[in-house]
Amino acid sequence: MNFDLEPEHELLRETVRRFAVERIAPVAEELDRAKRFPYEIVSELGELGLMGMTIPEQYGGAGTDTLSYAICIEELTRIDSSVAITVAAHHSLGTLPIYLFGNEEQKGRWLPDLASGKKLAAFGLTEAGAGSDAGATRTTARLEDGQWVIDGSKIFITNAGTDITSCVTITALTGGGEISNLIVPNGTPGYSISAPMQKLGWRASDTRELAFGLAQGCFDLAFRYAQEREQFGKPIGQFQSVSEKLVDMATEIEAARLLVYRAAWEKDQGRPFAQTAAMAKLYSGELSHRVASDALQIHGGYGFMDEYPISRLYRDQKILEIGEGTNEVQRMVIAKHLGLG
Helix, strand or coil, rough: CCCCCCCCHHHHHHHHHHHHHHHHHHHHHHHHHHHHCCCCHHHHHHHHCCCCCCHHHHHHHHCCCCHHHHHHHHHHHHHHHHHHHHHHHHHHHHHHHHHHHHCCCHHHHHHHHHCCCCEEEEEEECCCCCCCCHHHCCCCEECCEEEEEEEEEEEEEECCCCCCEEEEEEEEEEEEHHHEEEEEECCCCCCCEEECCCCCCCCCCEEEECCCCCHHHHHHHHHHHHHHHHCCCEHHHHHHHHHHHHHHHHHHHHHHHHHHHHHHHHHHCCCCCCCCHHHHHHHHHHHHHHHHHHHHHHHHHHCCCCCHHHHHHHHHHHHHHCCCCCCCHHHHHHHHHHHCC
């Protein structure tokens, strides 16, 4: 087996990493502190072709494979999770359903602006009583005089209320109790959007109620700090207790990365990938918890101060074990694939 990335993947990694370091890192703390949506950065990401990576070129996307997309999100997340989730929610949750399941009229209407990053999309699944259990959806939609009438509300929806949000794709119960997806344009009469929600982390991303690669970054910060911070006459990274933490981090991060890449590869090959994807999300989510905690511990008291970016990454981490299927749900999915459920 060849685990080396293709040259185009390495070039993409370097391009996104340079952008993240040069453009996102210098403003990440200010964006988080001000809870300000990064419009300028999103525009530049669109110009780089990163807002619609796996959407075919005929619809305005870049036409890349899933592995390229995974690499992009990893490199953004290691610097700022708010920017990463803005891209991921827009692409995977808001835009891809239109490409995968929409008709040609819908694709022609929505995809060019979404895939280019001129506009943002959101996905409305979560409700007060439905999230990981998507089957518990209570929002309904009925067809009246050729128009869909929707009753219900959604909560915790990323990208729903920015100035450039175009639409939200929601789940709703339609005829026969089936769950369907409907595209709801922003500005639709009767469709109201709450004020931005106050969050522990991801504070520069847009999360609302509708009436919808972090471990590596922690390691990088901890490794750099362990080389710079001296105690008892030498860098703290030379102490066994600290070096062992860094070694464990590096080992587990590499294992998680390979799981993620395998899931992306399986999808690109047209193979079943649900089990691997669930394993990758479960493992990387729990890994990021351990790494963020140990990385902050290595920073000592400074890790508790907002002036050090590790505090922001520590706050951002927890949602990785909750959003898009909790750890408990991932274990249920894996158990089913193993024949245990």
